[in-house]
Amino acid sequence: MTRRRIILACGTAVVAAVAVAAQPAAAHPAPAASVRLLSLNDFHGNLEPPTGSSGTAIDETGTPVPAGGAAYVATHLKRLADRNTLRVAQGDMIGASPLISAAYHDEPSVEFLGNVGVTASAVGNHEFDEGYRELQRIQYGGCHAVDGCSPAGKWKGAKFDYLAANVIHEHSEKPVLRPWTIRKINGVRIGFIGVVTKTTPTIVSADGIKGLRFDDEVTAANRAARELKRRGVRSMVLLVHEGDQVPSGQRPDTCGVVPGAGTRIAKDADPEIDMVLAGHTHQQYVCNVTDPNGQPRLYSSGSSFGRVISQIDFKVDRRSGNVVRSSMKGDNHVVTRDVPADPKTETFVQTWKDRVAEKANKPVGSITADLTRTPSPSGETALGDVIADAQLASMKDQGAQIALMNPGGVRTDLVHKASGSEGDGVVTYGEAFAVQPFSNVMGVVSLTGAQLDKLLEQQWTGSGEKILQPSATLNFTIDRSRPIGDRVSAITVDGRPADPAATYKVAANNFLLGGGDGFTTFTEATDQVLGPIDLDAFVEYLTGNSPITPPQPTRISGS
Template structure:
């Protein structure tokens, strides 16, 4: 028998069903698990696809002397990334810029397409631009990002689309603080990735000093604004879209401790941390949860006011890992659950016992990651194909050397003296410019020139190309003695610990009084033993990067009677070939006092 049911009873029953459904739904929402996200950072890779002789100095877990560990190579980077991703349900790989530029032949010979293709294969998710992305100008950077095969250039060392048509980066470049002539950012300021229903924003920026670090003509028409201002504006835009978890990747950095004693790259207290990134971080909104930094090629993992600021050295020798947890209700990062670490990119040259020693000292799960990571064979195969094309060119002998030419020193270095001498020799004849002095920027010397074995050793094209990869031309100009002194005085920048030492050619010497006030540090300038006279003219050779005011040496933009010369690399090759043997000059040309 069916019992009569009143309308009010039906309404009450409906309300009960709705209430039960709402309670169940709320219970499900409250029971939703937090979402783990692993952020994997790489910075300043500079096209180091092959491990070559890359090493990393690490603290000995057992308290012994610092350990010099073989690391690096794209295959090892890919293997470590794969191991890190295997242990995380959600991950993003983020680059801090300078993926390309100032790179070995295996990248530069292919106009860096090889590096981008390898990063595509590894699975890079996003990159900010670095200053070296602008080495060949903004138009070429756009091609690198978007793909395409430009027409071949006669006599050019580098070629495009050598193995296959180049289709561009499969990851976005970001540039929140770089604007074109129309007031638009060169690339998007940020990108949003959805992680298990939670939106995560990534903002990218580059040091605002980038125009002084690349050939100025390459960034003509671009405007680089304050990093923190641009990042804060991008963060506000993300928040307006409902994004509450924000990561920042910036091509700017800092340092731990003095040059002679750097701090441990995993010491979260960051003793004696200094540099632009820390000043920028103070001004960046707290809506930014994690800061990946770059540019200074240093390793550090700082936790400042509860926020991670991290960098993993350079050249693919280390990766930075930040594990964050996202709250499914608030859609924010839970700060108390953030973990971070820098990991060495161990490769096949790393002794297994040393690998275990380093892994055992790490907290889990990072120790197991280091144990299990092995170079990715697919990436190794890709690199090998590019290396096979490069090998014949790289192996070509260019001369004999009587020892190694390191680029380190108190001021000028054996490598710097060699390059400056080669540039003077190439421009000294009256028909070639009548140069009396050559000056080389230290940042343009990208590696030592090693004598491998008992001297004399054969120097190869690959070695000297890696040492000088930019392809700058030589420029001879006239400066007065007073201008030359002003140029050298500008080597010491306000707030910098060390001067940017222009490397002088043979015959030019001076004393640098370190404790003297600004404007009075350069003393006793002499050319071939004769005092440099303030109102006399001198013919000076520099590369085209410096000639346009690169590295903030703006005095050189005022040089007169300019004469263009050949390529810097050709000058070095001719110099090495021009003598039976070239040996390192041991005597500095800059005398530092005290």
């Protein structure tokens, strides 16, 4: 398809060139072509309007307003589009999704994105949550290898191109998916390049990306830009799943970024790239940076969960094919819910909601009070403790003595107040899924006491901290005033001081066991044995130990 478009476009360009040459010298120059892009990033399968803080956005007046939901995204996209519009995305459109989408391996969300006209998307790190072969299935079609076809029948594949210029098969040096694609709009050609954060191997399961290499984003983008230039494409857009942080409460069209990985990419990418549309950090901003030739380049991001649509307008010189950089304008629009929901999309979402309802509403346990991710001064959380206890219980038969849970894998709180008709304190399968949506596999490994100490010291890096949540059988003390690498002391296992030379059986999910979140000491472990899915372990623990009372945060001492 892409090659055919290129050939047709090249033929059109030749005809156009002949026509221009035949014009008299006094003829007026051809007008510039207007182009509009509408982009989304980090949708994460939020077909239904997200709730809580995830369901509000700061609007242009600085006011938090309800935002998001597929039916409202569809309405806003229609209102913002004109005849010269292309719709694109910047990754994490699936993965870490609510049950309505995740129960069917995000096929509903990918179908929705195709229905609203998305034509190209960078891959995000969450697109690799189930491994790259599953991502290829999502792109090209076929039924899931384990669960088979969804209620909708055989999956036909995404209607848009996933782009992954920096994800390379190590054995063949070929990209896993297309590195770039070309679209023609209003008589001009636009090249789209997609890259994902090069840190992906540290934040997804190692097994799912085995044999893949994640190149530097700029290096890969420049490689793709050279390919596009060789094909005569001079207008280029970089879709990058990486970005920057901004101050809390920032309005959608403010820049205000704290320069980081996203800014580096936006500034250093090939001068042929005209604009950089970003994601990953779930922030909203519209910036202008300078490219390596000192020319202006638009750099923007549109929040997350379908709460913001980024609109980028620009003109393309019809003779040269170049973007007129001075014409670029970005505008982030909040996906408010004060507009009519798109009826067709509403019906689509309700269909999938009905399909998953029986499973989602099934009670699996109960709690006596909120189980939250609110940290104590030491960084311990009640919900993190319960999950660690559940994971230890799931691997006891494999000899596990302690368990550790990464805090980033705990995605939402368990609230005592009923969310539906199930009653206060009742935990449904859907609620448990929302807490642990990644379908990581549990495992147990052997670590020495010295390695356990080394692992716990990796809770701090130069860029921040990630406090591992311990099972009740593990205690330790932290002192943040001490240098990084020497902050943990008084480690005990089952109440006894950890022996540096002794071997301990440690349970964790396969994300951590693969060295995720920078806990590379896990990769030095031996005797790995795998067990159930983490969600299954959590559900089984809830069922067998309810009602659960929030534990006191006494497993980690100090501050």
